Amino acid sequence: MQFSAIPNKTSALASTPDASIEFSAALNAWLAEARSAISHDPRTADQYWARFEVLLLRNDSLGGNHNETAVPCCGLAPWQRMRIMRHIDANLTNRLSTVQLAALVRLSPSHFCRAFKTNLGCSPHEYVIQRRIARAKTMMLETESSLAQIALDCGLADQAHLSRLFRRRIGTSPSVWRRGHELRRLEEPARNRGVVSAG
DSSP, X not given: OOOOOOOGGGGSOOOSHHHHHHHHHHHHHHHHHHHHHHHHOHHHHHHHHHHHHHHHHXXXXXXXXXXXXXXXXXXXXXXXXXXXXXXXXXXXXXOOOHHHHHHHTTOOHHHHHHHHHHHHSSOHHHHHHHHHHHHHHHHHHHOOOOHHHHHHHTXXXXXXXXXXXXXXXXXXXXXXXXXXXHHHHHHHHHHHHHHHHHO
């Protein structure tokens, strides 16, 4: 898939109504293409989003005069935070190293870790684990996949790895958590019928 052409006016804030309309139209067209790419080509979609951020920042559309090369005095810049969070969610099945994540936002690993913790209150490693646990919960509720398969789909080594991380953070095993939610889902219609009957 090829990127659509973007007007040259995107290199500076549009100064006339016509230029502004042309810029907005170009971005809207690109957004439509990106939405189409998300379902069948996540890597291309991620490239679209990265270039959106650059265009918006160049045109001062996010407020302030920040640009992608600016390094915040503390914490991550908004574009850095968005890029990291999107990249992690799109690549949970892969190995996600601190060095790799830092390179995505043009920071040294040590600076990145400090800035990340300032913004999100935990280390990048802990955040990745949290996102993997969140995805595992969603898969346990919405699919019939085995816990072993869910572990692999969430980027974990095996079912034992999932169980260890899950128990440490949730306080119970994945199988017990899943059965409890399935039981509540089965009991919900009966409770609702009881409420209607009582009424």
